[in-house]
Amino acid sequence: MLNLLIQILNLITMVKPIPYGRQNITNDDIKAVVSVLKSDFLTQGPEIAKFEEAFAQYIGAKYAVAVSNGTAALHLCALALGVKPGDKVITTPITFAASANCVRYAGGDVAFADIDPETYLIDIKEVEKLLKASPKGTYQGIIPVDFAGRPVNMEAFRKLANEYGLWIIEDACHAPGGYLTDSKGNKHNCGNGDYADLAIFSFHPVKHIAAGEGGMITTNDENLYKKLQLLRTHGITKDKTRFSNSIELANGQQPTANGQWPEWYYEMQELGFNYRLTDFQAAIGNSQLKRADEGLKRRREIAEKYNENFRDKPYIFGQSGVVEGHAYHLYVVEVKDRKGLYEHLRKNKVFAQIHYVPVHLMPYYAQFGWKPSDFPNAEAYYQKCLSLPMFPTLSDDEQNFVINTIEEFYA
Numbered sequence: 001m002l003n004l005l006i007q008i009l010n011l012i013t014m015v016k017p018i019p020y021g022r023q024n025i026t027n028d029d030i031k032a033v034v035s036v037l038k039s040d041f042l043t044q045g046p047e048i049a050k051f052e053e054a055f056a057q058y059i060g061a062k063y064a065v066a067v068s069n070g071t072a073a074l075h076l077c078a079l080a081l082g083v084k085p086g087d088k089v090i091t092t093p094i095t096f097a098a099s100a101n102c103v104r105y106a107g108g109d110v111a112f113a114d115i116d117p118e119t120y121l122i123d124i125k126e127v128e129k130l131l132k133a134s135p136k137g138t139y140q141g142i143i144p145v146d147f148a149g150r151p152v153n154m155e156a157f158r159k160l161a162n163e164y165g166l167w168i169i170e171d172a173c174h175a176p177g178g179y180l181t182d183s184k185g186n187k188h189n190c191g192n193g194d195y196a197d198l199a200i201f202s203f204h205p206v207k208h209i210a211a212g213e214g215g216m217i218t219t220n221d222e223n224l225y226k227k228l229q230l231l232r233t234h235g236i237t238k239d240k241t242r243f244s245n246s247i248e249l250a251n252g253q254q255p256t257a258n259g260q261w262p263e264w265y266y267e268m269q270e271l272g273f274n275y276r277l278t279d280f281q282a283a284i285g286n287s288q289l290k291r292a293d294e295g296l297k298r299r300r301e302i303a304e305k306y307n308e309n310f311r312d313k314p315y316i317f318g319q320s321g322v323v324e325g326h327a328y329h330l331y332v333v334e335v336k337d338r339k340g341l342y343e344h345l346r347k348n349k350v351f352a353q354i355h356y357v358p359v360h361l362m363p364y365y366a367q368f369g370w371k372p373s374d375f376p377n378a379e380a381y382y383q384k385c386l387s388l389p390m391f392p393t394l395s396d397d398e399q400n401f402v403i404n405t406i407e408e409f410y411a
């Protein structure tokens with residue numbers, strides 16, 4: 001009876017549903033977009049370059065290339081690194097499908113390695129086992145994912161990758177602002193290119209920076225940077241220093257004026273795509289980037305409060321205690337009776353989520369022979385995982401409501 005009363009009271013006071021993640025659009029964001037809409041450039045204007053420069057600086061990488069979404073970023077990374085049919089690339093089964101799909105887009109084969117049950121990240125020991133089991137040269141690359149915002153130990157992965165001659169794409173979609181502390185005590189921002197060849201980010205609405213859609217690739221490698229710039233826009237360049245046809249051909253076989261390239265001339269040098277970001281999306285990105293640290297601080301506060309409340313609860317486990325450098329895109333826990341709790345939360349308008357259905361269990365990947373029981377840690381995690389609401393504008397009252405609703409379920 002008392003429970004019912006609490007529930008009714010909860011429902012009256014909490015009319016607004018609480019999702020697991022939500023964008024925060026401010027008046028400044030709106031002003032930034034409107035100003036682009038009133039300008040001469042809707043795409044390929046000044047906001048893109050500004051966003052690339054500011055993002056590279058925020059992450060601490062030399063170069064950044066803005067693209068239309070995180071999936072496009074992964075696709076271009078696979079192409080820039082030369083993935084081709086027959087290549088084999090290792091990633092985690094606990095990620096969004098795009099981390100694996102990019103290998104398939106380029107015709108390569110995906111190999112999965114199980115997760116560490118403590119961190120939920122790809123287990124380096126499992127990767128090493130895979131590498132050791134085949135002759136060197138069997139695998140070409142690794143795509144570790146900073147899942148939920150927790151930094152992968154990229155220092156250790158670089159060492160392993162060097163031993164086997166592999167490239168690394170860091171999928172840092174969940175981790176802008178996250179950092180790794182290396183074996184000497186130095187900090188390395190996720191995606192800053194100290195260890196990975198390329199790193200990618202997404203600006204989907206539930207992410208730290210929400211531009212509607214959008215993505216970014218960061219790197220310290222100038223050659224890869226130049227290649228990515230080409231691939232993003234049809235493989236076309238207008239950079240005279242990169243032209244390979246003759247000036248005469250460019251001029252339509254007309255005599256050249258002082259050996260000048262005509263203004264209109266461009267060359268398509270690679271088979272690229274239209275994966276450009278628009279200027280108004282870049283404007284939201286620029287505006288939101290200014291609040292990135294504030295948002296991260298709030299995410300960490302929310303995580304600490306969950307940690308404190310769940311520390312001694314026997315029905316909720318995993319991810320408790322402070323994790324250094326965690327960017328908390330998600331607050332993931334493992335729980336008893338996950339389905340029961342999920343439904344109870346939904347009844348109370350708390351929309352927790354599951355991240356993720358293991359990728360190797362997706363029907364598409366069954367054709368390559370992946371099947372249940374291939375990755376016991378990932379599958380055990382999937383039976384119990386739940387992502388609780390985690391976004392900077394989650395109010396204290398809302399978070400208390402989430403915690404109380406969980407406690408009420410197990411009471």
Ligand SMILES: Cc1ncc(COP(=O)(O)O)c(C=O)c1O
Binds near residue numbers: 072096145202213
């Ligand atoms: C880990 C991870 N990688 C890649 C992506 C793909 O990003 P996008 O949705 O921007 O294409 C996502 C997005 O949800 C993601 O979470």
